[in-house]
Amino acid sequence: MTLLVTQQMTGCSRPAKSPPVVEIEHAISPQPARVGAATVTLKLADATGKPIIGAHIAVEADMSHAGMSPLCAEAKEAEPGRYQAHLHFQMAGDWVILLHVTLPDGKKLERQIHVRGVRPGVQPN
Amino acid sequence: MNPSSIPALDTPESLPFDLMRVPGLGQLFRWRYARPLLQAPLLVLSLVMIGHGLFGPTLAPKNLATTLSWLHFRGVLVLVLLCAGNFFCLACPFMLVRQAARRFLRPRFTWPRPLRNKWLSVGLFVLILFTYELFDLWSSPWWTAWLIVAYFLTVLIVDGFFKHASFCKFVCPIGQFNFVASTLSPFEVKVREQDVCTRCHTKDCIRGRREPVSDLVTIRGCELALFLPSKVGNMDCTFCLDCVHACPHDNIGILSRLPASELIVDPIRSGIGYFSRRKDLAALAIVFTFGALLNAFGMVSPVYAVETWLGKMLHVSHEAPVLGLIFTFFLIVEPLLLLGLAAWLTRVWARSPRALLPLAVRYTYGLVPLGFGMWLAHYCFHFLTGLYTLIPVTQNAIASLGRPFLGEPRWTLTGLPANVVQVIEIGFLVLGFAGSLVVTYSLAEDDSPDKPLRAFLPWAAVCLVLWCASLWLMFQPMEMRAMLMSG
Numbered sequence: 001m002t003l004l005v006t007q008q009m010t011g012c013s014r015p016a017k018s019p020p021v022v023e024i025e026h027a028i029s030p031q032p033a034r035v036g037a038a039t040v041t042l043k044l045a046d047a048t049g050k051p052i053i054g055a056h057i058a059v060e061a062d063m064s065h066a067g068m069s070p071l072c073a074e075a076k077e078a079e080p081g082r083y084q085a086h087l088h089f090q091m092a093g094d095w096v097i098l099l100h101v102t103l104p105d106g107k108k109l110e111r112q113i114h115v116r117g118v119r120p121g122v123q124p125n
Numbered sequence: 126m127n128p129s130s131i132p133a134l135d136t137p138e139s140l141p142f143d144l145m146r147v148p149g150l151g152q153l154f155r156w157r158y159a160r161p162l163l164q165a166p167l168l169v170l171s172l173v174m175i176g177h178g179l180f181g182p183t184l185a186p187k188n189l190a191t192t193l194s195w196l197h198f199r200g201v202l203v204l205v206l207l208c209a210g211n212f213f214c215l216a217c218p219f220m221l222v223r224q225a226a227r228r229f230l231r232p233r234f235t236w237p238r239p240l241r242n243k244w245l246s247v248g249l250f251v252l253i254l255f256t257y258e259l260f261d262l263w264s265s266p267w268w269t270a271w272l273i274v275a276y277f278l279t280v281l282i283v284d285g286f287f288k289h290a291s292f293c294k295f296v297c298p299i300g301q302f303n304f305v306a307s308t309l310s311p312f313e314v315k316v317r318e319q320d321v322c323t324r325c326h327t328k329d330c331i332r333g334r335r336e337p338v339s340d341l342v343t344i345r346g347c348e349l350a351l352f353l354p355s356k357v358g359n360m361d362c363t364f365c366l367d368c369v370h371a372c373p374h375d376n377i378g379i380l381s382r383l384p385a386s387e388l389i390v391d392p393i394r395s396g397i398g399y400f401s402r403r404k405d406l407a408a409l410a411i412v413f414t415f416g417a418l419l420n421a422f423g424m425v426s427p428v429y430a431v432e433t434w435l436g437k438m439l440h441v442s443h444e445a446p447v448l449g450l451i452f453t454f455f456l457i458v459e460p461l462l463l464l465g466l467a468a469w470l471t472r473v474w475a476r477s478p479r480a481l482l483p484l485a486v487r488y489t490y491g492l493v494p495l496g497f498g499m500w501l502a503h504y505c506f507h508f509l510t511g512l513y514t515l516i517p518v519t520q521n522a523i524a525s526l527g528r529p530f531l532g533e534p535r536w537t538l539t540g541l542p543a544n545v546v547q548v549i550e551i552g553f554l555v556l557g558f559a560g561s562l563v564v565t566y567s568l569a570e571d572d573s574p575d576k577p578l579r580a581f582l583p584w585a586a587v588c589l590v591l592w593c594a595s596l597w598l599m600f601q602p603m604e605m606r607a608m609l610m611s612g
Binding site for chain 1: 184185186187188191192195196261263264426429507510511514518536537538539540602603604
C-alpha cells in the first residue's frame with residue numbers, strides 16, 4: 001500500500017507567506033501489516049520533485065482506541081530523501097502513524113498515515 | 126419465596142451496615158444539596174469532554190472525550206456498582222441540567238401509559254451497542270462528544286415535557302444498565318424499620334414533603350414511583366436520596382445486603398410489580414447478559430472473519446446489514462434457543478407447573494451475574510491497562526491551551542500490565558459464573574422443591590455455555606479495528 005500525501009503547510013498565522021509544498025510518499029512493510037516488527041519508509045520531496053535531504057522525522061504510532069501507549073521512533077535517512085523508521089506493532093487493529101517532520105530550514109509539519117487492520121501476528125512453526 | 130426468606134439481615138445479630146451511619150458520609154448524604162454537589166464536578170467534566178471531543182485532537186488516545194468515556198468512566202462505573210451501588214445515577218450530570226431547566230420549563234404531561242415499561246429503553250440500549258460498533262465510537266472523539274450532547278438534549282426534551290423522572294425510568298440506556306447491574310450491588314436504599322413506616326401516615330417518601338397549608342411540595346418524594354416500605358432491591362432506584370430527605374422519621378438508610386439476593390425472590394415490588402411477570406425486564410436482562418458477550422466479541426479477531434464471510438455470503442459490502450445480522454443472532458436467536466431449550470427441559474424434567482415463557486422469564490434473571498462478570502472483565506481490561514493514560518492526555522490538553530503547567534505529556538504512562546489484568550478478568554468471570562449458579566439453583570429450589578437439581582441442570586448448562594464463551598473471548602487476541610469490512 002502506497003499512499004501519496006500532498007498537503008499545503010500553512011504558515012504560523014502568516015497567510016501572506018507562500019507555504020512550502022512537501023510531498024511525502026510512504027510504504028509500510030510487511031504487507032499486510034501484522035503484529036510485530038514493521039518498517040516505515042518515507043520519501044520526502046519538494047514541489048519540483050527534488051528529494052529533501054537532512055530532514056528530521058519523529059515517527060509516532062497510536063492505536064485508534066484510547067488507553068494504549070504510543071510507539072515512538074526516529075526515521076533515519078537511508079539515502080538522499082528516503083527515510084526509514086522501525087516500529088513494533090503490539091496489537092492487531094487500526095493504527096495511526098503521526099509524522100512530526102522538521103525540514104532542513106527549520107520549518108515543521110505533521111502528517112497522519114492511517115494503517116487500517118494490522119493483523120494478528122503469525123505464530124512461528 | 127417472599128421477602129422474609131431473604132437471608133435474615135435485619136435480625137439483631139446481623140444488623141445491616143448502614144452507609145448513612147458513617148460519620149461524615151451520613152451527614153453529607155442527608156444534606157439537601159448533596160446530589161448537586163456530586164453532580165457539579167461530573168457536569169464540568171462532561172463539558173470539558175464535549176469541548177475536547179469537538180475541538181481537541183482527532184486521535185482517540187489523545188482526546189479526553191474518548192479516554193474518559195471509553196476507559197475511565199466505564200471502568201469506574203462497573204467497579205462502583207460492584208463494590209457499592211448505583212452511585213453514578215446519584216451523581217448523574219444530566220439530571221443537574223434537567224433540574225436547572227425545570228426552573229423554567231414545567232413539564233405538563235405524564236409519560237404515556239403504553240410506554241411505561243422497559244421496551245423503549247431496551248431498544249435504545251441495543252441501539253447504543255449497535256452504533257458503538259457501526260460508527261466505532263471508541264475511536265472518534267467527535268462522535269463521542271456528540272453522543273454526550275445528544276444525551277443532554279434528550280434528557281431536556283423528555284423531562285421537559287414529561288413529569289417525574291420519565292427519562293431515568295423509561296428511556297436512559299445507561300440507567301437501565303445501572304439498574305440491572307445494581308441488583309448485584311452490596312448496598313440498597315431501604316427503610317430501616319418497617320414498623321416506623323406502618324405508623325407513618327404522610328408517606329412523604331413517595332408524595333414528597335409538603336407545606337401544611339398550601340400543600341406545595343418542598344422536598345420531592347421518589348420520582349421513580351418506588352414506595353420505600355414496599356421497595357425491594359435496586360431495580361429502578363437511582364440512589365437520588367430524595368426519599369432520604371423527604372422521610373420525616375429519618376428511617377431510610379443505604380443498607381448492606383447480600384448481592385443478587387433480590388434476583389432470587391419474587392415478591393411484588395413497588396413501582397415494578399413481579400419480576401416473573403415482566404417480559405420487558407427479562408428482555409433487558411437478556412440484552413445486558415448477551416450484550417456483554419457481543420460487545421466483547423466486537424473487539425476480537427474472529428469477528429472480522431465472521432463479518433467478511435457474512436459479507437461474501439450476502440454479497441454486501443456495507444457493514445450495517447452484516448452487523449445487524451450478528452446482533453440479531455446474538456441478542457435474539459441465541460437467547461431464544463438457549464433459554465427456550467432450558468425452559469423446555471426444566472418443564473419436562475422437573476415437571477415445573479409454570480408455562481414455558483414465564484419459566485424462561487423467571488430464570489433469565491439468573492444470568493445477570495454472568496453478564497455483569499463479563500462487563501466487569503471487559504471494562505476493567507480497558508480501564509486498568511489504560512489507567513494512567515488520563516495523565517498525559519490531560520497534560521496534552523492543558524499544554525494545547527498554551528500553559529503547560531502540568532509539564533510535557535508523558536505518553537509512556539499507560540496502566541497495569543495485561544497479564545496482571547487478565548488474572549483480574551478471570552476472577553470477575555469466575556465470580557459471575559458462581560453468582561449465576563447460586564441464583565439459578567435458588568430459583569430452582571423455589572420453583573421445584575421436590576426436584577431442584579432437575580430444574581437447575583438445564584440452566585447450569587446455559588451458564589456453563591455462556592461462561593465458556595466468555596473465557597474464550599477473553600483469550601482471543603484483541604483487535605481494535607474500525608474498518609470491519611475491509612477483509
